Amino acid sequence: MQKFAEDDIQTKKGSVFQTAIIAGIMAAKKTGELIPLCHPLGLENCHVSIQVENENELHIECTASITAKTGVEMEALVGASIAALTVYDMCKALSHNIIIKETKLLRKTGGKNDFAGT
Secondary structure, three states, rough: OOOEEOOOEEEEOOEHHHEEEEHHHHHHOOOHHHHOOOOOOOOOOOEEEEEEEOOOOOEEHHHHOOOOOOOOOHHHHHHHHHHHHHHHHHOOOOOOOOOOOOOOOOEEOOOOEEOOOO
């Protein structure tokens, strides 16, 4: 049975949000190894946040930054995706009806073009 404790979910595997945050940061740092033709970057900053939207929905956001002439949107997208998959892995004993709804770029500065999503 799941337990909510201080804005986190506790399962037999441990703290879901804390584990997902660490997994997301680790994945963002390894994006160049995971996606073919995506060159490795030395991220200077990566932050994953998980917010409880309602009793059945989470919002996971990953931000990444680097001082270089390239964007790091792929790193942020990989970080958010792996954080979501980690939540699924840690909570699948509770239910397999977990849905990861969408992954999207919210905003990007740097690289060839800036982007501000809707």
